[in-house]
Amino acid sequence: MTRKQRRLYFVLLGMLALGAAVALVLTAISDSLVYFYSPTDIVTQRIPEGRRMRIGGLVEADSVKKDGKTVTFTVTDVTNALPVVYSGILPDLFREGQGVVVEGRMDKGVFAATEVLAKHDENYMPKEVADALKKSGQWNDGKSK
Structure with missing residues (x-):
């Protein structure tokens, strides 16, 4: 085997190792991603069951029911x-x-x-929730009192 061939094999082996490392990093990143959806997004899009995600909106009035440690409620974007x-x-x-x-x-x-x-003060709302409420036309900025 000549020096050129050995060098070529080392370069190819290095590229293969780099490709494997990139594949592992991308797999790890995709496993840790948590997407944000509004209730309207969940209803209108085909989102597979079992996927970890976040939803945001308002807790609907008269929807909170407590049974020991289990709580059921409804999240709405109006x-x-x-x-x-x-x-x-x-x-x-x-x-x-x-x-x-x-x-x-x-x-x-x-x-x-x-x-x-839950929101941490009377003025805070997650950006995604505020955007979803603005999109639905139900946004109240709190200035009209």
Whole structure:
């Protein structure tokens, strides 16, 4: 084997190793991505069940039902609503009519939440939730009191 051939094999082996490393990094990134959807996005798009995602909107009035540690409620963007089931302790600021972001998976038409994030003060709303409310025409900036 000549020096040129050996060098060519090392270059090809290096490129193969680099390609494998890139493939592993891309696989790891795609596994950790969590997409954000509004209830309207969930209803109108074909999102596969079991995919980890976040949904955001407002907790619908008169929808919170507690049964021990299990809580069921409805998240709405005023256009569509999505039922949510959560087992655990809710944040102190969680209440009806307030903004919320919920992380979990869809399971037979019900969103099974693993984490519930409530807004932290009276002016805060996640950007995605605010954008969804503006898009639906239900945005209230709080200036008209």
